[in-house]
Structures are given as C-alpha cells and as structure tokens.
Amino acid sequence: MPVVTIDWWSGSNEDGRREAVNEISSTVSRIAECPLEAVTVIIREVETSYWGKGGKLASEL
Numbered sequence: 001m002p003v004v005t006i007d008w009w010s011g012s013n014e015d016g017r018r019e020a021v022n023e024i025s026s027t028v029s030r031i032a033e034c035p036l037e038a039v040t041v042i043i044r045e046v047e048t049s050y051w052g053k054g055g056k057l058a059s060e061l
Helices: 014-032
Strands: 003-009 040-046
Touching: 003 014, 014 040
Parallel strands: 003 040
Antiparallel strands: none
C-alpha cells in the first residue's frame, strides 16, 4: 500500500512529526481510498550540512 517518504532538515520535534504523520496518512488514505492502517509514512531528518539548495549547502543559507 502507499508509502510516503519525507526528507526535511533535522531539528523537528516529536509533536511536529506526529502531526505530519497524522495529516499525511489521513490525506493519502482518502485519496488512495485505502484503510488508514495501510499508509506508511517515513520521516528522514537530514543535517543542513548534507543538504544542497541553490548550489550551496543549506547550512550556508
């Protein structure tokens, strides 16, 4: 069933991750017409020194 992967900068808190998983799961479940329990959400936190944006490291922005 649906698997959603989110890459974002590290530093999020558990409440924020919980809200993101809840909202994304609900939306994907509704759109894909599948049970909520079938949706998997993976959050990967990446240090800004490992993230490039606009030709620069995000840690330099």
